[in-house]
Amino acid sequence: MPELPEVETVRRGLAPIMEGRRLIRVEQRRPDLRFPFPARFTERLEGQTLIALGRRAKYLVADLSSGEALIMHLGMSGRFTIIEDGQSTLQGEFVHQAGRIAAHDHVVFHLEGGARVIYNDARRFGFMDLVPRDALAENRHIKGLGIEPLGNELDGALLASLFAGKKTPLKAALLDQSLIAGLGNIYVCEALHRAGLSPQRAAGKLSLKSGKPHPKADLLATAIRDVLSEAVEAGGSTLRDYAQADGSLGYFQHAFRAYDREGEACSNPGCTGTIRRIVQSGRSTFYCASCQK
DNA sequence: AAGCGAACCTGGCTGC
């Protein structure tokens, strides 16, 4: 599920519930997700105030009053559900539902004030870790991450230099979190479609022989920023409506122009092509061979 | 060393 826009959507949903609140109790319902939980996980969280909930690439990072940072990654299927204070409603059904533990509910954060935040992850590709806040940058998951695609650095010249000399396809280079951190399978397909670039083109070809960026490099940088920020905006509006942080794709999937649209007409202006599905490094790529070169 | 494929794990959907 979660690429950068979904993680940012989750962050925005959880922040008003969690920031400034104390963690009264934390339930850890199994010893591991993708990796083992850190030693004394619940003890190190309980009693701490969650000062701020931030994001780095696809990672949520919560600053705690203890000086530690809680790192959370949602893997493929991780999602958070917010259960508001049961006393805020008189409906018995709600109260009953609020007390239920569902399959794959792995962590429950009980917050000061009565709200609960539940982490559910069927496939358990997600994980959580605790590190001293001032050592966050050296954490093994955070250390190797590349630039934030919505930061100020990303432009055509930077893309060209990041990809210089690479024979790997653009698709794989854009998925490489050590270069640009936050893109996943969906938004890579979307950005390449918007930029009119083939996912199979060698990444190094974003530079001309002169060493200058290919004219389409700026198009690609713009497409990346646009598709991510549009998805973040769409997620934000859904959150306001539902007060949920489940990061579901319902809000943006109708705006996909290539992803999961095999056999449909290409939507790029003037193009009469059809979206195809191919497999690159074991993952589906959706693109239009007629306008993506 | 870059660049692949496999592995991790569960659930949902398709087709026989």
Add this chain to the structure above:
DNA sequence: TGCAGCCAGGTTCGCT
């Protein structure tokens, strides 16, 4: 209805 097979938004490991 049952069941096998394929697919899924991510990351890491191990082998060329």
